[in-house]
Amino acid sequence: MAGWLPHVYDAAMKPLEKTRFEKIRAGLVHKAQGRALEIGFGTGANFRYYRNVEQVDAIEPNPAMAKQAVKRIRKSRIPIRLYQAKAEQLPFADNSFDSVVATLVFCTIPEPIRALQEIQRVSKPGAKLLLFEHVKMDQKIMGKTQKALTPIWKKLCDGCHLDRDTLELVKASGWEVQKVTSYYGGLFLTIECRNPQ
Ligand SMILES: C[S@@+](CC[C@H](N)C(=O)[O-])C[C@H]1O[C@@H](n2cnc3c(N)ncnc32)[C@H](O)[C@@H]1O
Incomplete structure (x- = not known):
């Protein structure tokens, strides 16, 4: 990814963050507790919302994004440790985390089922998985439009799939879905899950 892209990402997100996104992120991230893991932290947009956790281990494969995030760590009241890693291969022992947060990430992860597993x-058994994602819409015409746009969108937006059915992938991978909240007509979902194992 080009070095300028993290700055473009932050600038593009600013109007959205000022509106409902800020509230959605805050509401979701406040639910994390204990030892937390964040997947694909990008420029660190969630870091300031952690309240009830002991520490956050945060992974991101793209070092250009991580550079921006370092500035945000200084504003966080929680210890946050950064790792360069992919969700499909995490550098942590089994049963390590009480909560896992991922926002606007599962659209981009190349192997989402492998990542969820x-x-x-x-x-840990009973751990929370807290997701905020844009997803394939149920509405037929919108769903078809998302599918048609995905090949070009993927090229322009760093591998992002507009038509990813993240809720179905989560269910298929063995997580127990506890709560789903829909935003913007079903374009965005928060998905709250529990590890049943
Ligand atoms: C749209 S950004 C979202 C960043 C941040 N979570 C947010 O809410 O603003 C998607 C992020 O997913 C990361 N990503 C891509 N492939 C990944 C993978 N296999 N594992 C973890 N993160 C990945 C990208 O590098 C990028 O930082």
Whole structure:
């Protein structure tokens, strides 16, 4: 990824963050507790919302994104440790985490089922998985439009799939879905899960 892209990402997100996104992120991240893992932290947009955790281990494969995030760590009241890693191969022992947070990430992860299983491996029994994702919409015409746009969108937006059905992937990978909340007509979902193992 080009070095300028993290700055473009932050600038593009600013109007959205000022509106409902800020509230959605805060509401979701406040639910994390104990030892937390964040997947694909990007420029660190969630870091300031952690309240009820002991520490956060945060992974991101792209060092250009991580550079921006370092500035945000200074504003956080919680200890946050950064790792360069992919969700499909996490550098942590089994049963390590009480909560896992991922926002706007599962659209981009190349092997989402493998990632969800890997997250389950490092999660304690009963751990929470807290997701905020844009997803394939149920509405037929919108769903078809998302599918048609995905090949070009993927090239422009760092591998992002507009038509990813993250809720179905989560269910298929063995997580117990406890609560789903829909935003913007079903374009965005928060998905709250529990590790049943
Ligand atoms: C749209 S950004 C979201 C960043 C941040 N979570 C947020 O809410 O603003 C998607 C992020 O997923 C990361 N990513 C891509 N492939 C990944 C993978 N296999 N594992 C973990 N993160 C990945 C990208 O590098 C990028 O930082």
